[in-house]
Amino acid sequence: MHKWIIGMLFVAMPCIAWSENQTNKAQFDELFKTVDTNGDGKISREEAELKAPGIANNFDQLDANHDGGLTKEEIKDAVAAVAKKRREFYQSLKTADKDKNGMLSRKEAKTVPYHNEKFDLDAHFDEIDSNHDGQLVSKEITEYIRSLGK
Secondary structure (H helix, E strand, O other): OOOOHHHHHHOEEEEEEEOOOOHHHHHHHHHHHOOOOOOOEEHHHHHHHOOOOHHOOOOHHHOOOOOOOOHHHHHOOOOOOOHHHHHHHHHHHHHHHOOOOOOOEEEOOOOOOOOOOOOOOOHHHHOOOOOOOEOOOHHHHHHHHHHHHH
């Protein structure tokens, strides 16, 4: 998983409040209009840099068709993909927690199948375990992931 996805999983990005809920859809539409300053229905890299740095930082990954503009659909699709990955990740944490105590031991962390060189629970266990109690809790994992996005 790329660093941008990890960052998007846990760090709020401006202009991503979309869901099927009509209130959130209206908020998303309003935010999109705010960033789309020329009103052409697409957010350019320049518009994102001015109004939505979180989007600007991930522009190339969000621009699915690589046309230099982000449509509402591209943003919605990216949000849906990130939400799916987040659900899968949290499910993998639950599955790894064999004793169901809400914490992951080093042994349990080794079983989490969500590994890459930047985010590997086993390889970074001591760094993630901020209180050094030999257990990882959701808050420690979330804080570590947020630190990767900086």
